[in-house]
Every structure is written in C-alpha cells, then in structure tokens.
Amino acid sequence: MLSFKIAVKNLIGAGLKTWLNVFVLSLSFVMIIFYNSMIDGWNKQAETDTIAWEIGQGQIWEKDYDPYDPYSLIDAHAVIPPELKNQATKGDVVPILITQASVYPQGRMQNILLKGIPTDQQLLDLPTAELSDEGETTPAIIGRRMSEATKLKQGDRVLLRWRDKNGTFDAQEILITKVFENNVPSIDAGQVWIPLASLQEMTGMTDEATLLVVGDDYQPVADANWEFKSIGFLLADMRAIIETKKGSAAIMYLLLLGIALLAIFDTQVLSIFRRQKEIGTYVALGMTRGQVVKLFTIEGGAHSLFAAALGALYGIPLFIYLNKVGIPMPAGTDSAGLPISSEIIPVYGLGLVVGTILLVVLSATIVSYMPARKIARMKPTEALKGKIQ
Amino acid sequence: MKTIKHIFILVLLFMGTTAFTYAPITEPTGEEIIEKVDANMSSENRVVESEMIIHGKRRDRTVTSKTWSVGNQQSFSEYLSPAREAGTKMLKVEGKLWIYTPQTDRIIQISGHMLRQSVMGSDMSYEDMMDDRTLLDVYDANRTGEEIIDDRKCYVVELLAKVDDIAYHSQKLWVDAERFVPLRQEMYAKSGQLLKRMTLSNVQQIDERWYPMTMTYKDMLKDGKGTEFRIIKLAFDQDIPPHTFTKAILKK
Numbered sequence: 001m002l003s004f005k006i007a008v009k010n011l012i013g014a015g016l017k018t019w020l021n022v023f024v025l026s027l028s029f030v031m032i033i034f035y036n037s038m039i040d041g042w043n044k045q046a047e048t049d050t051i052a053w054e055i056g057q058g059q060i061w062e063k064d065y066d067p068y069d070p071y072s073l074i075d076a077h078a079v080i081p082p083e084l085k086n087q088a089t090k091g092d093v094v095p096i097l098i099t100q101a102s103v104y105p106q107g108r109m110q111n112i113l114l115k116g117i118p119t120d121q122q123l124l125d126l127p128t129a130e131l132s133d134e135g136e137t138t139p140a141i142i143g144r145r146m147s148e149a150t151k152l153k154q155g156d157r158v159l160l161r162w163r164d165k166n167g168t169f170d171a172q173e174i175l176i177t178k179v180f181e182n183n184v185p186s187i188d189a190g191q192v193w194i195p196l197a198s199l200q201e202m203t204g205m206t207d208e209a210t211l212l213v214v215g216d217d218y219q220p221v222a223d224a225n226w227e228f229k230s231i232g233f234l235l236a237d238m239r240a241i242i243e244t245k246k247g248s249a250a251i252m253y254l255l256l257l258g259i260a261l262l263a264i265f266d267t268q269v270l271s272i273f274r275r276q277k278e279i280g281t282y283v284a285l286g287m288t289r290g291q292v293v294k295l296f297t298i299e300g301g302a303h304s305l306f307a308a309a310l311g312a313l314y315g316i317p318l319f320i321y322l323n324k325v326g327i328p329m330p331a332g333t334d335s336a337g338l339p340i341s342s343e344i345i346p347v348y349g350l351g352l353v354v355g356t357i358l359l360v361v362l363s364a365t366i367v368s369y370m371p372a373r374k375i376a377r378m379k380p381t382e383a384l385k386g387k388i389q
Numbered sequence: 390m391k392t393i394k395h396i397f398i399l400v401l402l403f404m405g406t407t408a409f410t411y412a413p414i415t416e417p418t419g420e421e422i423i424e425k426v427d428a429n430m431s432s433e434n435r436v437v438e439s440e441m442i443i444h445g446k447r448r449d450r451t452v453t454s455k456t457w458s459v460g461n462q463q464s465f466s467e468y469l470s471p472a473r474e475a476g477t478k479m480l481k482v483e484g485k486l487w488i489y490t491p492q493t494d495r496i497i498q499i500s501g502h503m504l505r506q507s508v509m510g511s512d513m514s515y516e517d518m519m520d521d522r523t524l525l526d527v528y529d530a531n532r533t534g535e536e537i538i539d540d541r542k543c544y545v546v547e548l549l550a551k552v553d554d555i556a557y558h559s560q561k562l563w564v565d566a567e568r569f570v571p572l573r574q575e576m577y578a579k580s581g582q583l584l585k586r587m588t589l590s591n592v593q594q595i596d597e598r599w600y601p602m603t604m605t606y607k608d609m610l611k612d613g614k615g616t617e618f619r620i621i622k623l624a625f626d627q628d629i630p631p632h633t634f635t636k637a638i639l640k641k
Contacts, residue, residue, distance in 0.1 A: 071502035107612035159610055161578065166553040167505075167516075171582040171610065 003291065007299035011306070018303070021267060025260040025307035025360065030315040031253040032356045037319070037346035038327055039246045044347050046242065046339040047235055052125045053184040055234045056213040060084070060226045065210055070113065073098055077208045083221045084212060092217045094121045095209035097199050101162035103192065105150040113191045114162055116199030123215045126187065130178035131195045137175040138198050143188025147179040154179050165204045183341045241338060257360065261367045268300045268371040279375055280383030293372045300368020304361040322346055419530030419546045425569040427523050429598050434459040434629050438622040443511050444614035452509050463634040474509065478639045486519060489639035496639050511616040512585070512606045516556065527552045528560065535566070538573060539590070542566040557584065568592060568599035583609045595623055
C-alpha cells in the first residue's frame with residue numbers, strides 16, 4: 001500500500017508528462033471498447049435480422065441445394081413430404097421454391113433468383129401479403145437493393161424470363177407491388193419474390209420446394225431427400241466474417257495502445273535514468289532492490305488506472321449517447337452482402353469492459369517492469385552519487 | 390352412234406383440259422420445306438473458318454475460329470483470335486462437350502447447368518450448340534403463308550414443339566422458296582413472347598448448295614445488336630482425319 005501511495009504521489013508530481021501518457025492510454029481504452037461493442041452490436045443485429053427475414057428457427061434443404069452454387073438450383077427441388085406439407089398448412093414451416101430467371105428492366109438483362117413463397121406466411125418478416133392480390137399480371141415484391149440495381153419501383157411492370165422444369169423458356173410481365181426496406185441482402189440483392197403457387201405453375205413443379213423455413217412449433221421430420229440445418233449452421237459463415245472484421249479493427253486500436261505503451265516505457269526509462277539518486281536513497285533507507293523495482297513498476301502501471309478513470313469520465317457519457325442514437329453506418333456499407341442496418345446499436349458486455357481493463361493494466365505493468373529491472377543491477381553507492389551506470 | 394362417240398370424246402377432252410387447268414399447283418408442306426432445308430444445310434462434313442462479332446454496349450469484340458464438323462454429332466473448334474481466346478479448343482462428340490483453355494492447360498467437360506452458359510460472352514449458349522436433333526425430330530412443321538424478304542419469296546413455316554425437353558416451345562421460319570435456305574428464324578417462349586431472332590443473309594452458292602454466309606443472333610428482350618457470325622471460308626465434304634474428334638487433339 002505504501003508503494004502504491006508513493007507511486008501515485010510521484011505520478012501526480014510528474015505533472016503534464018503523466019497526464020499526456022494517461023490521456024493517450026485512455027484513448028486506447030475507449031477505442032477498444034468502442035470497436036468491440038460496435039462489432040458485437042452488428043453481430044447481434046445481423047443475427048436478429050437474419051432470423052427474422054431469412055432463416056427462422058432453421059431451414060430444411062432439399063438434398064441438392066447449395067446456396068453458394070446457383071446453378072445447382074436446376075436439380076434442387078422436390079415434392080414436399082406430406083408431414084411437412086401439413087405443417088406448412090398450419091404455418092409452422094414456410095416452403096420456398098427457387099429458380100434462376102432473368103428480368104429485362106429498360107432493355108437490360110439481369111439474372112436473378114426467382115423465389116416463390118406462400119402469400120399468407122407469418123413466419124418471416126417479408127411482406128408477402130402484398131403478393132396476395134393476383135390480377136392478370138403476377139404480383140412480385142423486391143427489396144430496396146434490387147430496386148436500386150434495376151431502377152424498378154412499386155407499380156412498375158417488367159418482363160421476366162425463366163425456364164420450366166424441362167428447360168423450356170417462358171416469359172411474361174410481372175407487376176412490382178411492393179419495394180420493401182430490410183437489412184438482409186441475402187433475401188434482397190438480385191432476387192424477386194412471387195407467390196409460391198404461381199412459381200410452381202410457371203415451372204411445372206407442382207407441390208415442390210427448394211427449402212423450408214421452420215418456426216418454433218416445427219416437428220422434426222426424417223426424410224432422406226431433406227436435410228435440417230440449424231440456426232448455428234446457417235449463421236456460422238456470417239459470424240466468421242464479422243469476427244474477421246473484429247480482427248482487422250484490432251489492428252487500429254492495438255496501434256494506439258502500442259503508442260501509449262511506448263510512451264510509458266520511455267517515461268520509465270527516463271525516470272530510472274534521472275532518478276538514480278532517489279533510487280539510491282530508497283535503498284539507503286532500507287528498501288530492498290525488489291521493493292524499489294516494485295515501486296517503479298506500480299508507478300508505470302498506475303498510468304493505466306488513471307487512464308481507466310479518465311476514459312470512464314468521457315467514455316461513459318459517449319457510450320450512453322451512442323447506445324441511444326446508434327452508430328450511423330455510411331451509405332453502401334451493406335453492398336458487401338452482410339446484413340447491416342443504417343445505425344448499429346453497440347453492445348457493451350461485462351466481459352468486454354473487464355477484459356479491456358485487464359489488457360491495458362497488464363500490458364502497462366509489463367512495459368513498466370521491463371526498464372525497472374535495471375534497478376536490481378544498480379550499486380546503491382553509485383546510485384546515491386547519481387553516477388550514470 | 391358415231392356422233393355420240395365424238396361427243397363423248399369431246400366431253401372427256403374438255404373435262405381433261407378443265408381438270409388440268411384448275412388443278413392446284415402443289416405447294417410443299419411445312420415438313421417438306423424443313424426436310425429440304427435440312428438437306429440443303431447439312432452435309433457429310435464441313436470445315437468452316439468464321440468470325441463471331443459480339444456487339445457490346447460500349448464496344449464490339451471479334452472472335453475468329455476454325456471448325457471441323459461431321460454431321461450434327463461431331464465437331465471440333467479452335468479459336469484463333471483475339472490473343473486472349475487464341476488456343477481455346479472445343480470438342481463435341483456423342484452428346485458430350487469438352488473445352489480446353491491454354492491458360493489453365495486443362496480439359497473441362499461442360500455438362501449439366503454449365504451448358505446453359507453463354508459461349509464467349511455471345512448471345513448463344515453451349516446448349517444451342519449441343520442439340521443434335523433435327524428440327525423435324527422435335528417440332529411439328531406447318532406452312533402458314535408466304536412473304537417477301539430481301540426480294541426473295543419465302544415460305545413461312547411455324548414449328549410447334551412435340552417433345553418436352555426443348556428450349557423454345559415454338560419457332561417461326563422464313564425459308565427461301567427457291568433455294569430452301571432460311572432467311573429468318575424466330576424463337577418463342579411458351580407464352581408466345583418472341584425471345585430470339587436469327588437473321589441469315591449473304592446467301593452464296595457453294596458447290597451445289599446455297600448457304601447463308603452471315604447470321605445475326607439477337608436476344609429480342611434486351612437492347613443491343615446481338616451477335617453476328619460471318620463465314621470467311623467454307624468447304625463441304627472434306628477429308629477430315631478421324632483423330633480430329635478425339636480428346637487427345639485438345640492438348641495438341
């Protein structure tokens with residue numbers, strides 16, 4: 001405790017030099033918490049939105065379906081087993097049929113995924129009720145990204161070309177009944193949603209689906225043609241990508257932390273060089289060399305405690321504010337294909353805050369200890385004289 | 390009695406003359422027209438040097454190639470230019486298609502869904518090249534009228550699919566009534582929507598047959614000028630060695 005008191009007194013006595021180090025270190029504190037909370041917030045939001053818009057409580061895939069190979073869609077469809085059809089009627093699962101097609105907005109050809117979904121489904125947030133008004137023209141809904149890419153708006157008609165199950169071309173106009181806002185590019189970019197019954201009729205794939213989204217009340221069905229995919233499996237790739245972002249963000253705040261630690265290291269080296277008489281006096285008054293090393297280590301390490309306090313002083317109000325308004329994301333951030341909203345609400349976990357404090361305190365203590373080890377090799381008599389050793 | 394005999398002979402002569410005068414000129418049926426087109430366009434084998442001009446939005450791209458083919462079953466093509474495509478080879482034998490690219494030094498079989506991809510970025514797919522069946526194998530032909538195209542009298546023949554596994558549900562052909570060369574071909578979707586149009590021109594006599602030396606293939610749903618094929622050199626019934634249609638030739 002005595003060592004700590006002396007260390008704090010020495011630090012405060014050093015004045016501006018201490019506070020400069022403390023300020024830079026506090027910036028590292030705030031940056032680490034800011035970046036990690038933002039990524040955690042993004043992860044949470046992305047998972048919530050993906051579950052709500054795309055995967056529900058899991059999916060059942062036709063055995064040939066591969067979401068990363070659109071060409072596999074030619075074969076990836078099968079008649080829905082009766083047990084699953086019953087659950088689909090009750091709304092516990094939602095069958096989706098997917099096929100490749102092309103739309104021709106303004107004379108340009110754009111390849112798309114044409115998806116059929118029951119108009120009365122309630123499991124996903126997709127506004128499928130907008131597909132229920134079937135007039136002469138097949139109704140279709142598209143997401144904001146698809147609308148921007150094709151310049152199609154609500155009320156527009158566009159020519160759609162597709163192939164039936166035998167490979168025969170067919171074409172007709174569809175009517176865009178809704179352009180929906182969402183944060184999940186995987187149900188939006190390059191996709192057009194139409195009623196499932198219409199797509200089954202257009203392709204000749206009666207009662208068939210490519211995948212089924214399941215809800216909370218889904219009863220497992222064993223069928224060799226269909227494979228259940230859990231939420232963990234379906235989110236694994238997205239989580240991995242977001243974790244990679246965390247890694248790249250770490251480079252930035254670790255650089256800042258490195259600068260702060262270098263400043264503490266320099267301060268320690270300078271202190272030990274300039275305070276040799278003081279070190280000699282401590283030893284002459286009865287302190288062991290180990291105790292002096294400890295004193296100087298605590299002195300360096302205490303920078304991090306001051307930094308934590310200073311960081312908290314301006315960081316906590318900032319984090320509370322960001323939690324309220326969110327962190328705005330620049331336009332086009334979601335074009336990379338990951339679910340991301342226009343504002344991310346950061347998530348501050350206890351583990352994150354405690355982990356950051358431990359990281360900074362430990363690293364500051366280590367860089368303080370390294371130059372202080374030199375004290376153990378000093379001759380007290382020489383130190384008292386202030387002779388350079 | 391003699392008079393009656395004369396009258397009878399006169400009546401017979403009159404009837405015969407009338408019958409001859411009013412007998413309809415027998416026009417060929419749709420199937421006969423298509424058969425004649427097939428006979429004119431197909432040969433035992435052929436060697437073609439051609440250029441394919443792919444009209445893009447900003448610029449055009451010309452790909453030249455040389456093709457050796459036997460009937461509809463076997464064909465081997467080697468791309469000659471541009472430099473990026475030069476050396477690429479394609480072999481079609483018994484319903485299978487292989488492609489060799491010098492950049493990868495690998496032979497890849499194009500199958501399944503890959504057959505629906507575009508050939509060298511053109512409006513044509515590998516699938517279009519792969520169909521060995523003649524038009525009469527897969528379509529019912531019906532002559533529906535006559536039209537003039539490029540000052541040539543043409544029979545208009547409508548084709549309606551009689552099999553399920555066919556890309557175009559119906560087609561319409563304008564066939565030169567004298568030379569039996571199609572001058573225009575349109576492909577339709579099941580809904581009746583016009584999807585593609587092929588215009589054939591620059592018809593020249595080669596040996597004893599007439600052949601269109603320029604073909605323009607256009608996707609009618611999108612803007613642009615489509616893809617143009619120009620035959621630079623064409624020779625029928627050549628002596629093509631059998632090893633031309635083996636996989637070994639791809640890496641040579």
